[in-house]
Amino acid sequence: MVPLSYYLILSGILFACGVTGFLIKRNIITIFMSIELMLNGVNLSFVAFAAQWHALSGQIFVFFVMVVAAAEAAVGLAIIIAVYRTRETLNVDQVNLLKL
Amino acid sequence: MCAQCLTLFALNSSLECFPNSVANYIDLAPMPDNYFVRYLPLLIHFLVAVGFASVVVTLSWLIGYRRPSRAKMSPYECGMTPIGDTQSRFSVKFYLVGMLFILFDVEAVFLYPWAVILRKLKMFGFWEMFVYIAIFLVGFFYIWKKGALDWAAPSAKRGEV
Amino acid sequence: MNPIQIIPHAADYVRILPELVLSVFGMIIMLIDPLLDDRRSRSLSGALALVGSLVAIIATWMQSQSPGLGFWNMVRVDSFSIFFHFLIASITAIVILMSYEYMSVQEIRGGEYYGLILFGACGMMLMSSAVELVLVFIALEISSISTYVLAGFRRRAAISAESSVKYFLLGSFATGFFLYGVALMFGATGSTTIDAIGNVLRSGHIPVLAYMAIAFMFVGLGFKVAAAPFHIWTPDVYEGAPSPVVAFMSTAPKAAVFAVLLRVLFEANAPGRIWLIWVTAALSMTLGNIGALVQDNVKRLLAYSSIAHAGYLLVAFAALPENGIPAAMFYTAAYAFTNIGAFAVVSHFGGAGERRVTMEDYAGLGKRSPLLAATLTLFLLSLIGIPMTAGFFAKFYVFSAAIKANLVGLTVIGFLNSAIAAYYYLRIIVVMYMREERDDSPVAPVPFALGMALALSLFATMYLGILPGRMLDYASSSVSDLVAPAMQTMPVQGIAQVH
Numbered sequence: 009m010v011p012l013s014y015y016l017i018l019s020g021i022l023f024a025c026g027v028t029g030f031l032i033k034r035n036i037i038t039i040f041m042s043i044e045l046m047l048n049g050v051n052l053s054f055v056a057f058a059a060q061w062h063a064l065s066g067q068i069f070v071f072f073v074m075v076v077a078a079a080e081a082a083v084g085l086a087i088i089i090a091v092y093r094t095r096e097t098l099n100v101d102q103v104n105l106l107k108l
Numbered sequence: 109m110c111a112q113c114l115t116l117f118a119l120n121s122s123l124e125c126f127p128n129s130v131a132n133y134i135d136l137a138p139m140p141d142n143y144f145v146r147y148l149p150l151l152i153h154f155l156v157a158v159g160f161a162s163v164v165v166t167l168s169w170l171i172g173y174r175r176p177s178r179a180k181m182s183p184y185e186c187g188m189t190p191i192g193d194t195q196s197r198f199s200v201k202f203y204l205v206g207m208l209f210i211l212f213d214v215e216a217v218f219l220y221p222w223a224v225i226l227r228k229l230k231m232f233g234f235w236e237m238f239v240y241i242a243i244f245l246v247g248f249f250y251i252w253k254k255g256a257l258d259w260a261a262p263s264a265k266r267g268e269v
Numbered sequence: 270m271n272p273i274q275i276i277p278h279a280a281d282y283v284r285i286l287p288e289l290v291l292s293v294f295g296m297i298i299m300l301i302d303p304l305l306d307d308r309r310s311r312s313l314s315g316a317l318a319l320v321g322s323l324v325a326i327i328a329t330w331m332q333s334q335s336p337g338l339g340f341w342n343m344v345r346v347d348s349f350s351i352f353f354h355f356l357i358a359s360i361t362a363i364v365i366l367m368s369y370e371y372m373s374v375q376e377i378r379g380g381e382y383y384g385l386i387l388f389g390a391c392g393m394m395l396m397s398s399a400v401e402l403v404l405v406f407i408a409l410e411i412s413s414i415s416t417y418v419l420a421g422f423r424r425r426a427a428i429s430a431e432s433s434v435k436y437f438l439l440g441s442f443a444t445g446f447f448l449y450g451v452a453l454m455f456g457a458t459g460s461t462t463i464d465a466i467g468n469v470l471r472s473g474h475i476p477v478l479a480y481m482a483i484a485f486m487f488v489g490l491g492f493k494v495a496a497a498p499f500h501i502w503t504p505d506v507y508e509g510a511p512s513p514v515v516a517f518m519s520t521a522p523k524a525a526v527f528a529v530l531l532r533v534l535f536e537a538n539a540p541g542r543i544w545l546i547w548v549t550a551a552l553s554m555t556l557g558n559i560g561a562l563v564q565d566n567v568k569r570l571l572a573y574s575s576i577a578h579a580g581y582l583l584v585a586f587a588a589l590p591e592n593g594i595p596a597a598m599f600y601t602a603a604y605a606f607t608n609i610g611a612f613a614v615v616s617h618f619g620g621a622g623e624r625r626v627t628m629e630d631y632a633g634l635g636k637r638s639p640l641l642a643a644t645l646t647l648f649l650l651s652l653i654g655i656p657m658t659a660g661f662f663a664k665f666y667v668f669s670a671a672i673k674a675n676l677v678g679l680t681v682i683g684f685l686n687s688a689i690a691a692y693y694y695l696r697i698i699v700v701m702y703m704r705e706e707r708d709d710s711p712v713a714p715v716p717f718a719l720g721m722a723l724a725l726s727l728f729a730t731m732y733l734g735i736l737p738g739r740m741l742d743y744a745s746s747s748v749s750d751l752v753a754p755a756m757q758t759m760p761v762q763g764i765a766q767v768h
Contacts, residue, residue: 010143016456027442030442039438040441043442046445047445049449050449050452053449054455057452057456057459063459065403065461068221069451069452071221072406073406078211079211079214079410080410082208084417085203085207086207086418087433090424091430091431091433094427229275249303250300250303254303
C-alpha cells in the first residue's frame, strides 16, 4: 500500500505549485487555474486522510469542495469576462485602475 | 525502509488515541505490504513501452529515406487542408454556455451518494431530491428567461451575465 | 449496522429556519426578476428582500426558543449563534434599506442584487451556527461567492469590475488556505466536527500537524476579515465596489468569520492561539492606522480603518475566554452598526457614479447639509471610541479583557493606535465643518428608506454607547456555549456512519 506520506507530500507539492503560480503568473485565467490546483492538492490530502482514519467525512468533503470549486469557476469566469469587456486585457499588470 | 521514515511522526503518534471501531465500516482490500513489488509490473510495462518506441523511432530515423515534398509537409497529409489560424477568437457565448454547463454538470455529483442510500431513505429521500432538483430548476428558469440559452439573441438582451 | 436515524426531524429544520427563510425569499426574487420589464426599477424585489430579512429576524426569535443541535451535529443553535443571527439579519435589513436610493441614483436595474444579498446573508448566518467544518466551508463559500458578484455590480464602472476580480482572486486564494488547514486538522484529529477536534486537542498530546492546521486556517480566515498581513486587497476592493455593498461586506461577512474564528479558536481549543493573535492584531492595528493617515479617498480611508478595527477586535481573541468572547461579540456589533451608518452617508453623498468621495468633496458639508454632517460626525466619533458612543464601550471591553489576561504590550499598542486613529477621523470632521466648500450645489435630500437606515444605525450606535449592559450580558451568557460544549452531543458522529 502506498504510504500516507507519499500522498501528503504530493498534495503539499500541488498546493505549493498553486501558491507559486498565483504569485508569479500575470494572466488572470492562469492565476485562476493556480487556485484550482491548490484546491486539488487539498482534495488529495482529504482523500488520503480519509483512508488513513477510515472516516468517510473526508471523502464527502471532497465532493463539496468539487462542487464549490465549480460554482466558483463559473462566477470567476463571469467576473473575468466582465473585466475583459471593460479593459480588453487579461494581464493583471494592466488591470491597474486601483493602486495596490 | 524509506517509506517508513517519510511517514509523518505526528500521525503515527496520534493514531493510538483514536477509536478504531469506525474501521469496521470500510473494508480494505488486502494489499501486499511491499509497495515496490506491487507496482513492479507497471514499471516493467512502462520501460518496455518507452524502449520499444525509442527503438522504432531511432531505427526509422537511421535507415529511412527523407524526400520532403509539399504534400508530405502539410499537417494532415491525407486530410483536409487547414483553414486559418488556430489562435482565432472564440465567441463569448461559448464561455457562457461552458459556465452553465459546469454548474449543471456538477449537480450530478450529489446524485451518486443519494442513489446509494435511496432505499434506506424511503420516500423522504425522494422528496428531498425533488427539492434539490427544484432549486436547480429555479436557476435554470432564471438563465432561460434571461436569454442566456438563446444562441442567436443580441447580446444586449442577455443581461451581461 | 446499528439503526441510525437518517431522516431529519422537524426540529432539525427549526435549527436552520432563518437560513431557509432567506433562501426562499432569495429564490422568489430570482424567479420574478426575469419576468419584470428590463427598464423598470426593482423596488419590488427590494421590498421582498426587506420582508425576507425581517421574517428572518422573527425566525431567529422562534429558533431561540429551542436551542440545541441539529442535522447530526452539523449546526448548533445556542445563544452565541442567535446573537450573530440577529446581528446579520439586522445588518442585511439596513443595507437593503440603503440600497433603494443607491440603485435608482446609479441606474442599476437588477433584482439579482437583492437576491445575492439574501443568499450571502444566508451563508453568513449558517457560518455562525455551523459546528462542523464541512458546513463552515460551504457557508463561507455561499457568502463569499455572493459578495464577489456584488462587488462588481456597478457594471458601467471599470473599477467595479476590477475590484470584483481582485476580491474574487484573493478570496479564492484564501479559501484554498482555509481548506488546506481543514484538511490538515482532519488529518491530525480524524474529525471535522469542532467539538470532537476540541476533545482531541484537549486530551493533552497535540500533534505538530494541528499547529500547521491552525496556522493555515487562520491565514484563510484572516484574509476574509482583512487582518494584516493579509489585508492588501481591502482598500482596492472597498474603493471600487458599490458603497452599500461595502457597508455590507465590511460588516456582515466579517461578523460571521469572527464567529467561526471564535468557535475554532475557543471551542476547538486551538493551540498557539495567543501568539498567532498577538502578531496579527498588532500588525493590523498599526498597518491599518498608518495606511489610513495618508488616504484622500474617504472610501479607502474607511477601508484602512476597517483593517485597524479588525486588529482591535482580534485583541479580544487573545484574552481569556470569559472576558474575550463577550468583548469580541460586543465589538463586532458596535463596529457593524457604526460602520454601516458611515457608509450610508458616504453612499448618499457620493451621488451618481460615486463621484464625490474625496476629502475635498466633503469640505463645507457642515453648512450644505448640517443634519447629514452631524450624523457622519457621530459615526466617526464612535469609530474613534468617544464616550457615549458604541465604539467607546467596545474598545473599553476589549482592552480591559486584554489587561485581565496580562497582555500589557498588546494593550499599549492598541492605545497608541487609537490615538493615531483619532487624527484621521477628526480630519474628516474638521474638513466638513472648517474648510470652505468648493461647490455649494445642494446635497440631494435624504429619501425615506435611507433615512430609516441612518436612523436605525444611529439608534443602535447610541444605544450600545449609553446602555451597553444588556447586550454584554447576553454575550457573556454565550461563553459557556463555547468553552463547555459538552452539551447533549448526540450519539451519531457526523456523516461517517451513515453508510
